[in-house]
Amino acid sequence: MTGLLKRLRQRKLVQWALAYAAAAFASLQGLDIVAQRFGWPESVERVAIVALAIGFLVTLVLAWYHGERGAQRVAGTELMILALLLAIGGGLLWRVAQNPPAAASAAGSAAVSGGANHAPGAAAAVSDKSIAVLPFESLSDEKANAYFAVGIQDEILTRLAKIGALKVISRTSTQHYASAPDNLPEIARQLGVANILEGSAQKAGEAVHINVQLIRAASDEHLWAESYNRKLDDVFGVEGEVAQTIADKLRARLSGAEAAEIAAKPTSNPAAYDAYLRGLDFEKRTFGTEQLKTASKFYAQATRLDPEFALAWAHGSDVDGLIYFQAIDHSDERLQAARHGAEMAMRLAPDSGDAWLAKGTFLYHTKDFDGAAAAFVEAARRMPNSPSVLAAQGYLERRRGHYDRAIEFMERSLDRDPQNTTILTSLGETLDAIGRHPAARVWYDRALTFRPGDLAVITSKAATWMAEGNLDAAGLLLEPLPLQLDDATLLSTQMNYLLYRRRFDAVIKGLGAAMAAPDFVLDGWTSAYYPTLGWAQRRAGDGKAAQKTFAEGKRRLEALRASWNDNGYLASNLALINAGLGDADAAEREAEQSIRIGGDDQYTLVNFRDLRAAVQALAGQKDRALTSLEAEAKTTIPISVGDLRWSPNWDSLRDEPRFRQLLADSEAAQKSQGGP
Numbered sequence: 001m002t003g004l005l006k007r008l009r010q011r012k013l014v015q016w017a018l019a020y021a022a023a024a025f026a027s028l029q030g031l032d033i034v035a036q037r038f039g040w041p042e043s044v045e046r047v048a049i050v051a052l053a054i055g056f057l058v059t060l061v062l063a064w065y066h067g068e069r070g071a072q073r074v075a076g077t078e079l080m081i082l083a084l085l086l087a088i089g090g091g092l093l094w095r096v097a098q099n100p101p102a103a104a105s106a107a108g109s110a111a112v113s114g115g116a117n118h119a120p121g122a123a124a125a126v127s128d129k130s131i132a133v134l135p136f137e138s139l140s141d142e143k144a145n146a147y148f149a150v151g152i153q154d155e156i157l158t159r160l161a162k163i164g165a166l167k168v169i170s171r172t173s174t175q176h177y178a179s180a181p182d183n184l185p186e187i188a189r190q191l192g193v194a195n196i197l198e199g200s201a202q203k204a205g206e207a208v209h210i211n212v213q214l215i216r217a218a219s220d221e222h223l224w225a226e227s228y229n230r231k232l233d234d235v236f237g238v239e240g241e242v243a244q245t246i247a248d249k250l251r252a253r254l255s256g257a258e259a260a261e262i263a264a265k266p267t268s269n270p271a272a273y274d275a276y277l278r279g280l281d282f283e284k285r286t287f288g289t290e291q292l293k294t295a296s297k298f299y300a301q302a303t304r305l306d307p308e309f310a311l312a313w314a315h316g317s318d319v320d321g322l323i324y325f326q327a328i329d330h331s332d333e334r335l336q337a338a339r340h341g342a343e344m345a346m347r348l349a350p351d352s353g354d355a356w357l358a359k360g361t362f363l364y365h366t367k368d369f370d371g372a373a374a375a376f377v378e379a380a381r382r383m384p385n386s387p388s389v390l391a392a393q394g395y396l397e398r399r400r401g402h403y404d405r406a407i408e409f410m411e412r413s414l415d416r417d418p419q420n421t422t423i424l425t426s427l428g429e430t431l432d433a434i435g436r437h438p439a440a441r442v443w444y445d446r447a448l449t450f451r452p453g454d455l456a457v458i459t460s461k462a463a464t465w466m467a468e469g470n471l472d473a474a475g476l477l478l479e480p481l482p483l484q485l486d487d488a489t490l491l492s493t494q495m496n497y498l499l500y501r502r503r504f505d506a507v508i509k510g511l512g513a514a515m516a517a518p519d520f521v522l523d524g525w526t527s528a529y530y531p532t533l534g535w536a537q538r539r540a541g542d543g544k545a546a547q548k549t550f551a552e553g554k555r556r557l558e559a560l561r562a563s564w565n566d567n568g569y570l571a572s573n574l575a576l577i578n579a580g581l582g583d584a585d586a587a588e589r590e591a592e593q594s595i596r597i598g599g600d601d602q603y604t605l606v607n608f609r610d611l612r613a614a615v616q617a618l619a620g621q622k623d624r625a626l627t628s629l630e631a632e633a634k635t636t637i638p639i640s641v642g643d644l645r646w647s648p649n650w651d652s653l654r655d656e657p658r659f660r661q662l663l664a665d666s667e668a669a670q671k672s673q674g675g676p
Contacts, residue, residue, distance in 0.1 A: 020059045024052045129250050130167035130193040131214075133157050137179035139202035139209070149201035151277030152210060152239065154284060156197070159243035159262040161385035162353060165252035168385040169193055170417035171284065188217030192418060195223070195250065206232045206270075212242055214249055224249050233270040240264070257351070261382065267312075272305035276312045283319055289328050295319050296337075303344075310349035314358035317341025325365045330564050338362055353382030357389055364392065367599055369400050387417035395426070401602030403434050403636060421447040425457055428464075433603070433637050435673050437464040455484060459493040466493075467640035468670065471500055485514040488525035495532055500646035504540040508533060524569040527557050531576035535618070538580065539648060550580040568597035568604065572611040576618070584619040591615045606637045613639070614649040626658045633662055641666045 027048075133156060138149035153171070160168045169191050177187055180198050188196060199212040213225035224245060228238050240263045247254055254262075267273050279298030282291045299316030303309055320338035323329045342362040345355035360375030373396060379389045394409030410427045417423060424447035431440035444461040448454060458477050465474035478497050484490035491514060498506045511533040514520060530553025537546035554577050561570050575590035591612035598605035609632055616625035632638050644650060644663050653659040 020056055024056065027052070126188075126192060126194050127167050128194050129165055129252050130169075131160065131195040131197060131246065131250065132169040132174050132188070132191045132193045133160070133171070133197045133199075134174055134177050134181070134187075135179050137200040139200050140204065142204075145203045147278050147281035148203040148208075149199075150281045150284065152201045153199065154280055155239040155277075156199075156212075156242050158354075159239055160246065162261050162383050163243070163247055163252055163254055163258055164384040165254070166247065166250065166385060167193065168416065170387045170420065172387075172422075173417050173419035175284075176419075184215060184217045184220060190419075192415075194218065197246065203232070208232055208235045210235075210238055214246060232274065233268075235270075236265040236267065236273060237263070257382070261351070261353070267302075267306045267309045269306040269309070272302045272309050272312065275299075275302040275305060276309065276315075279312070279315060279319075283315065292319055292323050292328065296323060299341075300337075303341075308348055310345045310352055311354055313341045313348065314345035314352070314354040317345060317358040318361055321362055321365050338365075351382070353379045353386065353389070356382065357386075357392065360392060360396075364396055364399075367601060369396060369600060372396055373400075385416055387413040387415075387420065387423070390416070391420075391423055391426075394423075398430055399601045399603045401636065403430060406430055419450045421451050421454065421457065424450075425460055428460060432460075432464050432467060433606070435467075435638070435640070435670060437468050437670075437673070440464050455481065455487075455490055459484075459490050462497070463493050466497060466500065466642045466646075469640075469642040469645045471497070471642075471646065475501075483510045483513070485510070485517060486519070488523075488528075492525075492528065496647075499532075499536070499648060500642070502539075502648070504536045507536040508540060511536070522556060522560055524564075524567045527553075527560070527570050527573045530557065531573050531580065534577065534580050535648070546580065550577050553577045554581065566597060568594040568608050571597060572608050572615075575611065575615045579615045579618040584621065587615045587619050603637075606635070609635075610639050610643075614647075617649055617652055620652070622653060622656065625653060626656060626662075629653075629662055630658070633666065638666065638669075641670050 133153055136149040136153040138146040140146060140148060157168065157171055160166060173191060179200065181187060184196055188194065194217060196215045196217050197212060198215065199210065201211075202209040208228075208230045210228040210230075211225075212228075214223040215221065216223055226242075226245070228235075228241075230238065243262045244254075244259070246252075267276070275298045279295045279302065282295035282298065296316060296319045299312050299319060302312035303316060306312070317338050317340075320334055320341060324331075324334040324338055339362060342355075342358045345352065345358050349355045356375050356379035360372045360379055363369075363372035363375060373393075376389060376393045376396060379386070380393065383389055390409050390413035394406045394413060396406075397403075397409060398406035407427065407430055410423055410430070413423050414420065414427070424443050428440040428443040428447070431437075431443065441461055441464050444457055444464070447457045448461075451457065458481070462474040462477040465471070465477070474497055478494060481494070483494055491510070495507055495510065498504075498510070511529050514526075515529055515533070520526070530549060534546045534549035534553065537543075537549060554574065557570055557574050557577070561567070561574075564570070571590045571594035575587045575594065578584075578587035578590060591608070594608040595605065595612065598608045609628070613625050613628035613632065616622075616628060629639065629644075641663070644659075644666055650659065
């Protein structure tokens with residue numbers, strides 16, 4: 001040991017190491033300053049750290065062999081050691097290059113969620129670069145100006161979502177909190193963030209006053225506060241200034257593209273901007289038909305006042321698409337408005353994430369899934385924090401039949417929007433569809449913690465028990481609820497439960513009341529009422545009433561299809577009606593038509609294939625029905641055990657050995673997934 005220490009002193013190994021460490025530290029500090037000024041990504045500094053670490057090892061080798069000047073010449077062994085170190089270092093650098101921060105963030109997000117088979121909301125370290133923006137308080141004297149505070153908050157959030165180095169919580173998860181609550185640490189814990197932005201906004205005539213303050217939640221430390229007094233025609237840049245300052249305070253580096261995106265002024269027309277903020281307010285309210293129509297009108301007004309207003313075109317396209325594809329207004333004019341808005345947004349702002357999202361959303365609705373996927377990738381690259389983009393990718397992958405990827409995207413969306421009950425419910429629906437019913441209930445229960453008593457979530461949770469065949473568990477949730485006559489989705493679950501229970505009189509009474517309501521609207525969803533009612537009447541022994549219902553349903557559905565011939569649900573419900581009327585050939589044609597309309601939409605296509613099998617069974621075509629069921633059993637989303645066990649549609653097949661075997665195999669598969 002004494003000899004070794006003497007040789008270390010002779011070669012000045014410690015001095016070499018200290019000198020190198022000091023130089024490396026100074027270099028990193030300088031690089032950090034330059035990187036922040038030029039918006040370089042974090043990967044640059046990560047590569048530099050790895051390179052300097054390798055250099056430190058090389059320095060130690062050189063010091064050992066050459067600490068005594070001229071004492072030794074470079075030997076072959078030394079060259080081999082250096083080559084080995086450089087090879088290892090090169091491999092490390094390659095690994096860093098292959099795993100940029102965005103990918104690491106995605107992996108971290110997936111790790112936080114714990115996967116679909118684990119309980120959601122697992123604890124994870126909170127990043128110092130995480131932030132939630134609480135609802136801005138409206139200080140305007142006139143209540144009619146409250147929209148201004150909503151719009152300013154949303155625009156700041158939109159810009160923050162474009163900064164890849166930040167974790168930003170969506171407005172959906174923060175909107176129910178107070179503007180300046182007393183329990184910031186608890187709110188931050190619930191949202192999984194370290195920082196909170198509070199604010200207020202006031203609009204009086206042409207004068208605008210905006211206050212913001214950035215707070216470190218755990219310590220209640222005020223990191224920054226600012227007041228902005230502007231005229232309405234000079235307010236456009238405030239949101240970008242706030243986003244840039246927050247990034248600086250949280251030491252979040254911006255790329256050049258990100259800096260340009262958040263600093264961009266959407267319009268220079270104050271009246272157009274005011275109309276845009278009003279549209280944004282209605283779009284972000286609780287979802288409803290009139291709200292969407294009003295939002296569309298304001299966005300159209302904004303683009304009339306400023307035809308170059310790309311952001312208004314993008315939002316207008318999204319809203320018009322929802323109105324059209326949800327059959328609120330299924331006119332060609334509305335469809336063309338959605339298409340034109342997306343095209344204008346892309347033409348005016350081809351580098352905007354909002355424009356790419358609008359384009360992808362329209363392509364998604366029109367079933368151009370490959371085009372939508374490419375557009376969503378571009379949107380995600382420009383808005384890495386946007387839960388809306390991640391959710392859109394999740395819905396798209398679900399429709400393409402890529403269910404594991406859909407679940408992954410939805411979980412990542414929840415990392416940025418943890419209290420979004422729509423995504424929580426969609427995640428539950430996806431897991432339920434592929435037979436993972438217990439996992440689905442975990443997510444439904446989480447949604448109910450944020451919205452206790454929510455009927456949509458309760459009925460969806462009940463559907464998981466029905467899919468497993470446990471009608472008693474489903475009944476505990478459904479029996480206390482009144483029939484939801486004004487909501488076709490909820491009512492369909494209640495009707496299925498009553499059909500499984502063979503309570504046909506209750507089905508007849510419920511559907512009769514729904515269809516007699518003054519505000520009843522016949523569309524793709526409610527078109528199912530006619531075949532469901534007709535078959536319930538026949539099973540209850542009233543063949544005459546059933547015949548009348550089937551005839552009226554055929555007339556009305558065919559009339560509706562004359563103006564809306566691209567809806568698979570209309571075709572499948574006409575198939576069930578024709579089966580009830582005894583026209584097996586027409587029933588088969590309509591069932592096949594529904595499948596053709598479904599096309600590549602794997603998530604929806606399952607329903608049409610299942611209904612084809614039901615139509616065949618109801619029309620007395622037992623062999624064809626059994627063949628269809630056996631084919632469905634081999635798909636990712638087979639008909640559920642509960643449906644096979646309890647649905648009256650299969651009554652004609654129950655004595656068939658092939659059907660009994662199919663049910664037994666389905667029950668075994670369910671047990672393998674952890675079900676009863």
